[in-house]
Amino acid sequence: MQNLSEQELVRRDNLQKIIEAGIEPYPSAEFKVNAHAAEIKSNFKPGDTTYQEVFMAGRLMSKRIMGKGSFAELQDASGRIQLYISRDEICPGDDKTLYNDVFKKYMDLGDFIGITGYAFYTQVGECSVHVTSLTLLSKSLKPLPVVKKDDEGNVHDAFNDPEQRYRQRYVDLIVNEHVKDTFIKRTKMYNSMRAYLNERGYLEVETPILQPLYGGAAARPFTTHHNTLDMKLYLRIANELYLKRLIVGGFDGVYEFSKDFRNEGMSRFHNPEFTQIELYVAYKDYEWMMNLVEEMVEKVAMDIHGTTQVQVGENTIDFKRPWKRYTMYEAIQHFTGIDISEMDETQLRATAAQLNVPVDNTMGKGKLIDEIFGEKCEGQLIQPTFITDYPVEMSPLAKKHPSKPGLVERFEAICNGKEIANSFSELNDPIDQRARFESQLELGKRGDEEAMTLDEDFLRALEYGMPPTAGLGIGMDRLAMIMTNQPSIQEVLFFPQMKAEKPEGK
RNA sequence: GAUCUGGUAGCUCAGUCGGUAGAGCAAUACACUUUUAAUGUAUGGGUCCUGGGUUCAAGUCCCAGCCAGAUCACCA
Numbered sequence: 001m002q003n004l005s006e007q008e009l010v011r012r013d014n015l016q017k018i019i020e021a022g023i024e025p026y027p028s029a030e031f032k033v034n035a036h037a038a039e040i041k042s043n044f045k046p047g048d049t050t051y052q053e054v055f056m057a058g059r060l061m062s063k064r065i066m067g068k069g070s071f072a073e074l075q076d077a078s079g080r081i082q083l084y085i086s087r088d089e090i091c092p093g094d095d096k097t098l099y100n101d102v103f104k105k106y107m108d109l110g111d112f113i114g115i116t117g118y119a120f121y122t123q124v125g126e127c128s129v130h131v132t133s134l135t136l137l138s139k140s141l142k143p144l145p146v147v148k149k150d151d152e153g154n155v156h157d158a159f160n161d162p163e164q165r166y167r168q169r170y171v172d173l174i175v176n177e178h179v180k181d182t183f184i185k186r187t188k189m190y191n192s193m194r195a196y197l198n199e200r201g202y203l204e205v206e207t208p209i210l211q212p213l214y215g216g217a218a219a220r221p222f223t224t225h226h227n228t229l230d231m232k233l234y235l236r237i238a239n240e241l242y243l244k245r246l247i248v249g250g251f252d253g254v255y256e257f258s259k260d261f262r263n264e265g266m267s268r269f270h271n272p273e274f275t276q277i278e279l280y281v282a283y284k285d286y287e288w289m290m291n292l293v294e295e296m297v298e299k300v301a302m303d304i305h306g307t308t309q310v311q312v313g314e315n316t317i318d319f320k321r322p323w324k325r326y327t328m329y330e331a332i333q334h335f336t337g338i339d340i341s342e343m344d345e346t347q348l349r350a351t352a353a354q355l356n357v358p359v360d361n362t363m364g365k366g367k368l369i370d371e372i373f374g375e376k377c378e379g380q381l382i383q384p385t386f387i388t389d390y391p392v393e394m395s396p397l398a399k400k401h402p403s404k405p406g407l408v409e410r411f412e413a414i415c416n417g418k419e420i421a422n423s424f425s426e427l428n429d430p431i432d433q434r435a436r437f438e439s440q441l442e443l444g445k446r447g448d449e450e451a452m453t454l455d456e457d458f459l460r461a462l463e464y465g466m467p468p469t470a471g472l473g474i475g476m477d478r479l480a481m482i483m484t485n486q487p488s489i490q491e492v493l494f495f496p497q498m499k500a501e502k503p504e505g506k
Numbered sequence: 507g508a509u510c511u512g513g514u515a516g517c518u519c520a521g522u523c524g525g526u527a528g529a530g531c532a533a534u535a536c537a538c539u540u541u542u543a544a545u546g547u548a549u550g551g552g553u554c555c556u557g558g559g560u561u562c563a564a565g566u567c568c569c570a571g572c573c574a575g576a577u578c579a580c581c582a
Contacts, residue, residue, distance in 0.1 A: 006551050007516055007533050062542085069539030086539060109532080122540045145517040146532050148543040156543060157518040157531055163574045164517095175517090219581070265507085265580050374582095394582090412582080419582060450581080475582085488575095499573065 007143045014106040015139050021102060025139040031114040033057050038078035041127045044119045051119035054129060056081075057137060059174065060111045062146075065104055074115065074129070079177070082128040083115060090134050103134060110140035110174075147175045166496050179491075182484045185304050186492055189476070189483055190257065192303040193277060196296050202253030202279065207242035209235060209259065215458065216240030216397070218450040219262040222272075235261035240397065240471065241458045243280045244426060247469050248461045255279040257476065268488040269418065272497050275476040284470035285425040286409045290386050293413055293421050293472065294321045297384070297479070304483055312416050312485050315382050323384040323413070328373055331387055335377045340369065348372075362446075365406070366391030381414040396436040396452055397471075398424035420479050423472040430462035 004012070018025050035054040044051050058076030068087040073080050087099040107113065117131040145159035158176070159165065165172040165179075172179050194204065212231065214221040216238030224233050239258045246254045261273050281289070301308050301319040308320040326334060329341040338351055348368040352359045357375040359368055369391050381387075389401060390410040398408035413421035427433050437454040444451035480492040490496035 003553095005516060005533095010533065064541055064544050065538080066541065066544075067538035069541085071541050071544080073542085082542075084540070088539090105534095120540095122542090124540070124542075126540090126542070128540085143516040143532065147517080148531070150543045154543090159517060161513090161517090161574085163513090166574090217582075262581075267578095267581085268576085270581065370582095422582070473582090501573080 005143075008141060011108055011139075011141045011143070014108060015141065018102065018106050018136065018139065021097060021106075023102065023136055025136060027135075027137065031055070031057050031135065031137055033076075033114075036078040037074065037076050037081035040081060040119050040129070041079070044127055046121045048119075051129075053116065054119060055114070055116050056129065057112065057114040059140075060107060060109060060113050061144075062109065063104075063107075068099075070103070071128075074113070075174075082122070082126050083117070083131050084120075084122065084128050085131045085134065089130075089132055098134065102136070107136065108140060108143070109146065110142070110144045111136060112138035112140070144171065145175050162490070163498075166490055166498060167501060169494050182486060182491060183494065185484045186480045188304050189300050189480060192300045193296060196299055197253075197255050197279065200253065202255050202281065203251055205243070205246060205251075205254045205256050207239045207246075207256060207258075209261075211236050211242075213453050213455050214238075215452055215455050217260075218452060220264055220449055222261045222263045237262050238276070238473070239278055240473070241455055243278055244466060244469065244471070245458065245461045247280050247282050248464055248466045251282070253279070253281040266497065268490070269478065271477065271489050271493055274489070274493075276473045277476055279472040280426070280469050281471075282467040282469050285468065286388070286411055286423055286470055289423045289470040289472050290325070290388075290411055293386075293423065293474075294319075294323050294384075297413075297420075300479075300483065310483060310485070312482050313487065315416060317383060317416060317482065319384055323386055325386040325388060327389045328369065328387050328391075329389070331377045331381075332369075332372055335380055336372070340372070364393055366393030370394055378414055378419070379417040382416055384413060384415045384420075386411045386413055395424060396440050397427055397433075399427045399429075400432070416482055418478055419475070420482065421472060421474045423470065426466070426469040426471045428462060428466040428468060430459055433462055434459055 015025055033055050035051060035056055037056070037058070040051050040054065056074060056076060058074045060072055061075045061080060062073040064071040070085045072083045072085060074083050085099070085103065087096055090103070091097070091099045114135040114137050115129065115131045116133045117129045120128060120130050122128050145157070147158055148156045150156065159172065165176070198204070210224070210226070210233045212233060214234040214237050217240070219237040221237050222235040224235065225231070226233050236258070237260055239256055239260070243254050243256060255277060257275060257277050259273055259275055263272065264270065266272065298308055298319045298321050301310055309316055309318045329339070333339050336355060338355075340348060340351060343351065345365045345368065348365060349359060352368055352372055355372060355376060357372050359371055363371065373387070388411040389404055389407045390398070392398075392400060392406055392408050395408045395410050398410045401407040401409050409425035411423050412419050427436065437452060437459070440452040441454055444453075477489050477492055481487070481489060484492060486492055
């Protein structure tokens, strides 16, 4: 049995009183709704003859009882609106129980109610609904945090403990208005991208989450086991290799919003499960894909904000095309003044030391370049910027650059100091791909836990022939953080990963 | 994984030098028919994260642990 607080006991007692009064606290009949709070507040003007018979449902979020008349606030999915309730209108006969007892005493903040009434403006000019009948739709047994706003819009007693907000996101969503907003924007972002890609005829697909081999990225996987088949399975770390198989199968363009899983550290930028969109388009290259990314992300910003400019922390980020483009060498030269394009491994190591970039002896040429870039450039790139032409060692699935030895046709889009997109002209030479996998296997043998595995079936698919293809991955959570101005990935995931709560009781 | 910060009423937070546990909101009771962070009066509400230790005495000091956040490490 739970230990109930005083307030919880009061609510259970109220529930009992409601039942004794002959009212069903959890009725099943449909309650037809014909208006929402936000809609009335934005459309109804004093003297209008509209909204004179509204049916509304939602939570009772505040009560201001003044004798025979009361004000209350109803919160539905769209927002809050004030209600005016007068005793003699909701209790037209001699029996005043519904007002005196049920409404005033037994209904608690958080209860779901249904009302009918008409819109009007109070003497102080607040758009309100004058209630003519009142129904209990569902009793609430736990007290909600009470968050209040004053005239200037300052929030008092905000429910702001992150642990409670994330563990009890339902409460967070009820009492913190802006939280709902963030998630609505996140969904708009998905809808915007879907519409963009569908318009171009690309096919949204689904590929396996449980994979016998994990591939397509460098990361440690979650492992599980299938009992009937008695086999080890991995939760995907990416879906790249499956989408490319579909390009081999003859689709021109496929994409998937893919929940991926990586068994690694957590931080405000990392959750063990996260979402990427991956897109593959046949007969295209990474240059073409850069144009697509610019156009699509610009549209996302427009669809969410109505402008290409988005405020993120202290920065105003402008997604208007065209975005800046640097090769990786140019970016390093721009931010450090050093041209590394002709350097060998020894010179790179010396340069890293000179720049105070920590490196170790296991790092090869590609990794050294990547470290210098990561330390000295990435964080400086606030406005959306494409960085192109990465070292081949870091990119085992990308096509080699035809004229720049040691580099691949790859770009990342960086924004607010973080990668938001990664793309390359996909490697479709099966012989080269096998060689790249084999050098990954070597890295694995040397102890790199994130080295890729060799996927024979994927190589078989490539041997049948894959057209030249451009591929793209965008971190949806990272992009959502930027588009909603949130500093932490937990703020854009409904239910971020948490350690288990202590069990109730003893 | 490391470091730092925090965990006290349903929520937000105080709590001095170690000496009876505090406020606002919420709740309860009464009053009040256009208020709006409603108001007025009164009342109730505590496993001070957990477990040890020091002490006549611990929310407070010490040790260990749990949970969370930030930073770092790791990681596209």
